[in-house]
Amino acid sequence: MKLHGAVQALGAFGVCAAIAVCSQYITRSTAQTAKEGHPEAGNNASPIYGITIPAGYRDWSVISVGHLAGRLAGGNVRQLRAQLGNDIAIRAFREGKLPFPYGAIIAAVHWNEVSSDGNNKVLADGFPGAGLQSSVAGSAENVQFMVKDSKKYAATAGWGFADFKNGKPGDEALHKTCFPCHLPAKDRDLVFAHYAPTP
């Protein structure tokens, strides 16, 4: 697996991490049905599922935030992440409603983590000796979506998946990894993210 593909799939984690198994879960039949059912499907739509970037998703409410660190294909991976939900998804999270209802969409936004020299200077002045390190969201890595439609995506437990980098969807091989990766979360309707508490 190339670094780019691996990192992008990783970017999916929290919504989708790549596991190169079980690609048979995504049948040709599913692919055709999803494509035919999505008038917007095309170059800007995810393979298999035919999902495009939902308008205005960047303004959706926060489900939770996360951090990912490690090494992959010889390179460091350090990401800051946020999971956002449309109104239907947020309501379901708050009410603890499972499975998620029709129309729920979860966005996983992944940024490359960068140290904030400006913040660190202020922290060093305010808390000398504490060694506090602040990092913030840097460049965008990718964004991923789970779209709930139990009929359209019946073959993948009711969820369609999509992974975009620079506004363009990843390839079919990448998208074949989404569903099997989410299977360990089957008791939570394939959703990894938990709703973060409100202070």
Add this chain to the structure above:
Amino acid sequence: MKLHGAVQALGAFGVCAAIAVCSQYITRSTAQTAKEGHPEAGNNASPIYGITIPAGYRDWSVISVGHLAGRLAGGNVRQLRAQLGNDIAIRAFREGKLPFPYGAIIAAVHWNEVSSDGNNKVLADGFPGAGLQSSVAGSAENVQFMVKDSKKYAATAGWGFADFKNGKPGDEALHKTCFPCHLPAKDRDLVFAHYAPTP
């Protein structure tokens, strides 16, 4: 400074970090004016500024996310953070508008970071040997607000500040630290957070 107070002030960072100087910036006159001007001021309002928790802030849009790590008063500090904005603030960020207009409110939400065993297991299966570590938002630490009102908060460069833990505002000593801490960001109207890019 006690651990609790220090951590809470830290929680403020990205919006407010504690620096035990310049408390004279917050004059008695400002305090009285702010209190009188806020009918909601009371036990649930921040000292000095009289700000209560804005309804529905948890659903506001994301400005950016961040991570904070270090040691403070002998304890480890590890936080995941999100800065949220009301519509006025988000618009100003997107348009690069400075200073922020009347009514802009920025919320800094701080959670204690917890490792996700569930995520890590999926990652270990999908990326063997990568040593990937996932952490997510755990318990809520605190939430802080900056409220723009150039007249009401004229003595503090147009911003009022508030810091809440478990729904209760911190004390006056804590709130005296907000404004001087933000002064290093005076070229950006005292706002540390940058708007994270949209993938």
